[in-house]
Each structure stands twice: as C-alpha cells, then as structure tokens.
Amino acid sequence: MGAGDRPGDGRLDTRLIHDGRDPAGHAGAVNVPPYRASTILFPSVEALDSADPEFRSVRYGRTGTPSSHAFEEAMAALEGGDRAISFGSGLQAITTCLLAFLKAGDHLLMVDTCYGPTRAFCRRLGRLGIETTFYDPLIGAGIADLIRPQTRVVFLESPGSQTFEVQDVPAIAAIAKARGCTVMIDNTWAAGVWFRPLAHGVDISIQACTKYVAGHADANLGVAVCTAATAMAVKLTAVEVGATAAADDLFLGLRGLRTLPLRLARHQDTGLALADWLAAQPEIARVLHPGRPDCPGHALWRRDFTGACGLFAVQFHQTLPTPALSALLDHLSLFGLGYSWGGYESLALPCDPRRSRSAVPWQGGTLLRLHAGLESPDDLIHDLSGGFDRLRRTL
Ligand SMILES: *Cc1c(COP(=O)(O)O)cnc(C)c1O
16 A cells, blocks of 8 residues: 555545545435435336346445445445445454355365454355365465365454454465455454555455444444455355345444544544553563563554554463452453453453463463553553552452
8 A cells, every 4th residue: 555545644544534424415425324214206108117236226225325325436446446345344244155155065264363253254154065175374375285185264353352463464365365265354453544455466455344434332243345356145145044234333334434444543643642551560471462562463564554553462470360350440440341342441351361362372471452542642541540540459
C-alpha cells in the first residue's frame, strides 16, 4: 500500500468519509438510512422475472438492500477488493467463506492461533468429511511442507488471537496460491486500516465489524472482502445458507467507518502507553503486543502493518490463583470484564490458550488480554495500578 493510505494522511481518511454514501439517492440525507425490508415490490411481471445472477440489484431483503450495498461498497474500497459481502457476524463471514471453498475430501490448513469459535467450526467441518491441520503461526514459507494435493484453503489470522503472533502473510499467500489454494485471513485486529491483505496476495479478507468498524459495542456485523475470482462463490454460499446482515447493524457499521482512523489512532496510542506501563511491573513476564520487539513476528509487523489497534495481552510469571485474579480485576472501575473488543470502552479478560492450541503448545503463567479504550490513558493506568496493588496484597 502507498504511504498515502495511512490514517492521518489524506487519501484513506477522505475515502472513508465519502465512500458508500449517496445523499442525492436518499432525499439528501447524509447517511444511507437503514433499509428494513424483506419484501421488495416490483412494478411488473417483466421486472419480477429479470434475473440478477450476481445479486447486485435489490430483489429480496435477505440478499441485499441499499444498506448492505452501501456498506459493502465502502468496505471493498477500504480493503482494496473487487467486492465485499456483508454478514450478520464475523463468525458467519468466516464459516460461510470456508463452506464456499471446501467440500468432502478436502483439506484445510488453519492457523493454530485462530479465533476460538473458528477452531470449533473446524470440528464441524470434520463431520462433513473435511480434514483440518492446524499450523504454527510463525511457519512462514515452511507452509509448503504442509500443503497436500487435497489442500483447498489456507486460513490465516494475524496477529493471532490471544497471543498476537504476526504471520508472514506474503510468503504464505504466495506459496499457497502457487499450489492452487484459496487464501483467507481474519483481519479483524487491523480493522482493514493497519493492514490490507489483498495487497499481500490474500484472496479473501474477513473482519468481525462487530469490533472496530462498528466501534461502539452495539452491533453484530461481519464482512468478507474478496478478489474478483472469489466473490461470486462467497455470495452464492451466503445466499444458500441464508447469511445476511441486519439493516440497523449495517447502518451502525457504515457510521462507524467514518471515524475509524481517528479512533484507531487513539486506541493505538493508549494501548502502547498501557503496554509500556505493564512491562515495568515486576509480576509481568511478557507483553504480547505486535508493536513491541518482544512480540513474535514484530519484524513482520513493522514490514507489513502501518499501526496497531488497542488489543494486546500480558503474561504473568506465575499462574494466578482465582482469588489473585479477582483481586486484580473485580474492582477495576474503568476496565470492564467481557468478551469482544473494539468498542470505545476498555476491557480486560483472562485467557487460557493452552485449551486451544495443538500445533504449538502454550506454556507459562496467566495471560490477561486487554483492550485499550478511548478513556484518558492516565486514568486507565491509575485504574490498573489500583488492581496491581490489590493483587500484591494477595500474593
Ligand atoms: C470477535 C471476533 C470474531 C467473531 O466476530 P463476531 O462478530 O463476534 O462473530 C472473529 N475473529 C476475531 C479475531 C474476533 O475477535
């Protein structure tokens, strides 16, 4: 991507303000209103019969409305794809893309550090006769040794869920493509802004727009940004399985896009400030943040990414007993305890990657995932500092 595509520079910021809008087509309204529609009425039998094999016109609410078309247009432009397809959640985007390119007898290469529910879906694929091999996120060009004649899809997620290993996306994509595989990535962490996978050889970039794109913890939304060669297979499968995004969530996703670079820059700065503070606490063994040199794959992050979001993790020297974790987390006043991330609020979540790794066993003390929200960094550090004081009294 060009230097002009970073947040703060004109090109990306300007595009995100103007893409996916058409005031003249909506009575002058700045934002595309949410089209809550199932039935679409046609003026004539002839119009009713006019086929649209690409599902680009509005025929039935589930297969596309002006709300989904506007959101998809903006997301395709953001990630440099030929076409984007919207989904009711990030997980629905992932599962539908996998189903689009896999059939019984096929083999899937899935990164060991994928999002937990993605891993769970691979068990479902096994019951459909599709075998999964989980691979080391840091395998790089070594992926060549794992590709079989039956391998149809190589799936990446970078940085990895919970542990933030950064993958060599261009190396893996080039080898996988040369062997005839479709390459997909979960790009939720970079939000389509800090990393643009299609420019690095990936075919389909998937995001949980539930996270930063919506950005306010109030929508469930997913997207698959596709190359011209892959888009129709994804759209057809979405139609077959009935995958669709709700009008209000599409509206919120599109609205979130307008401020995405601004928010991400602040999430990044606050995340790095919290990471610095945490790295200095004696209880912390490692800070797993792609923007810091001790994160596996940090050099790749420097090469391929233009920034970091607010999500990272810290690992303690020891496994904290539940009372110690409770002392640390239960009385934080600004950090909420909860799943998901990417909203304006800060969050903390204890994680245990041991239960979800098979290619590379996970070792060491307690892992705590943190999401840096949009609060003042000083207030957040003060909140954490109180938690560490309470933790120390229990150890
Ligand atoms: C949350 C998340 C998803 C799933 O998104 P939903 O919209 O909650 O289904 C997928 N991948 C990653 C990395 C996530 O964090």
